[in-house]
Amino acid sequence: MSVIADFAAEVGPSDPVTCVGGRTQWSVGGRPADGVREVSAPSGVVAHEPGEMIVRVRAGTSLADLAEALAVGGQFVTLESETPDQATVGGVLACGQGGVRRLGYGPIRDSVLEVTAIAASGQPIRAGAPLVKNVTGFDLCRLLVGSVGTLGVLAEVVLRCHPQVEAEQWWTSAEGTDPFRLIEDLYRPLAVLWDGRAVWVGLAGRQADVAAQAALLPGFSPVDGPPPVPTGARRSVPPAQLRTLAGGDGFLAEVGVGLVHFAAGDPAVPVAPAASGVVELHRRIKDRFDPTGRLNPGRSPLRAAS
């Protein structure tokens, strides 16, 4: 616990702080205000328990280091980054954004079982439990995922692990495949990605299942993995709305999920402003968790779309 206590002391009780991970998603939620003191969460995998399918890991650990430690026990977590050497567990969770396998993996918030965070008072608080199933107390874990460090500074988490799959394979199609039809035909695919013309499909699971599903992909060719994800802007829309992108270009859409990654920084898909009642709830929550506004001033979860 002394590592947590030391980090709590570093965060301290009063001045404005921002927690820095790998700076891979630094603009999410806005830029921190000038002159804000930077802190970094401790790193290291504390314990991987394959039999419990959980891992306790410090927030400053890189996704690559975590993946390496979990692979020893034949497991993985669903946190993803294009740059896993730099991206940290805490940073990815604070931003709350999933990767291109989200269709199969589910949202990353579902993999967080326990959180230890440093509150604005400088005191560590813990929510959840190191158990795969638990409804004891209010769900501060889900509140903190995606809170971009404005309610507490993530110090350590317990994540749900999954057994490594026997096979993960990717295919791509020539133009003309209807991704919306495809997603109806496939059973629980890992990903169906679409750039307006080409379609990429990821399948994962038992080798026998992957082979059987591949038969539903006539005209597709195997590829090493998903295509590069455009990083200009990211938009979240109801999955059916992705159809309206047909004919356009400069994007990669996660079909069945509703995320669109644009090359341009100012895509035509606007971010809908939050309703006033939702904004008011945010204000009240921030007031209670951080009455002096010292946690990541300048950033807001209401500006997470970048």
Place this chain on the structure above:
Amino acid sequence: MGALSDELGAALAPDRVRTDPLELALYGRDASMMSGQAGVVCFPLTTEEVAAVVTICGRHQRPFIARGSGTGLAGGATPTGSVPPVIIVTTRMNRILEVDVEQRVAWVEPGVLNLDLSRAVAHLGLHFAPDPSSQQSCSIGGNVANNSGGPHCLLYGVTNAHILALEVVLPDGSVVMLGGLDPEPDGLDLRGAFVGSEGTMGIATRIAVRLTPLPPSVATLLAAFPTMDSAARAVTGVIGAGIVPAALEMMDATIVEVVEAYVHAGLPTDAAAVLLVEVDGLDPGVTVVTGLVADVLREHGATEVRVAADAGERALWWKGRKSAFGAVARIAPNYYLHDCVVPRTRLVDVLDQVGRICADQGLVLGNVFHAGDGNLHPLIVFDRRAPGVLEKVHAAGEAIIEVCVAAGGSLSGEHGIGLEKRDAMALVFTAADLEAQAWLRSAFDPAGLCNPEKVLPRGGSRCADLADIPEGAWI
């Protein structure tokens, strides 16, 4: 009470606002062992009516409690406090509003029953994955409040993973939409914070639930074990082999005997423990995994491994599993169903200690639970008319909590904290942890009128003065 009920009657309809003693007594309890005093019982039909009731309660500074089917086991819908609260019953808001097949979403009202939704969309090849044992009678609003689980949540996740958006009447009477059909709505995950808040942060009036494709292939295995230990080790063995089945359930001999007498499914009544393992997915993988699971079960001492011959046999086994709580009435008229979670790898040890606790108190114990995720359900069967038995059940319940917490477990896996385990929260959380939870709640309910006495302990001390608690109450 007159002015309040008159206002409520004017806002709804006089026949949907009840104050007669019989009705108040009925709504003074849920499926827990506790009871209290209801002030007024309301049956709204629309979001606007719920908002009107909540607004009127606010004006009168009167606490209110939302209630679905009343199947909660932790007293979450039990009225408490010196001022009898208004009970807002959602059972008449029971329409499935919309089924969107392409996006695999259904909009439902909170009173829709869990199984009714799955039945209504089965012809589309879809279902609502959370499947509590009470699914024939529990409501989806109640599932949202309790973040309910069920056997198949081992693979598919509990309710929170299946709720996309919620229209909520906040405790101040305003209406907001939390979450959305898009995957990452801007802002905090208020939807996620609301699910599992046990009715303390508002009342969900419309719910967008994720519908999950029915698996193309399903295999259900039933394995008999000579000891509880060997069955528990087999559970660890299956997970250790890198297999996450759709469901992995355990029943002990006491439960198997009463269930078999009820469903006549040919369950092995001579076994000390039975595991029910379900594997689903695509046909080739199901075939492979079924073989692997059967091997692991045999390696761990299963004396018999059967695979359900067809959907009919599978349904019969599940009927047995899910009706276990009713079937124990063959032993005694009352039961107390416990719910706690322990690390899977501690199952053997904890089951052993739970058995000893009940034996020491001379109580009949059955075990029927979600072994795959370490979610224990010790079921204590008794006749409450027997002198002194409630005290023994109470003592055993407390001791079971202590054993689970000592093993690194937690208070509840799926039933919630409610009133029953509220004062045990300090066993697993510090004062600072609990304060942070209180911040979240007060952001939603600054006035403190919405199911106010549930989940968080008031003082921080674990046990209230037991002498003050009425008979039948569980604290």
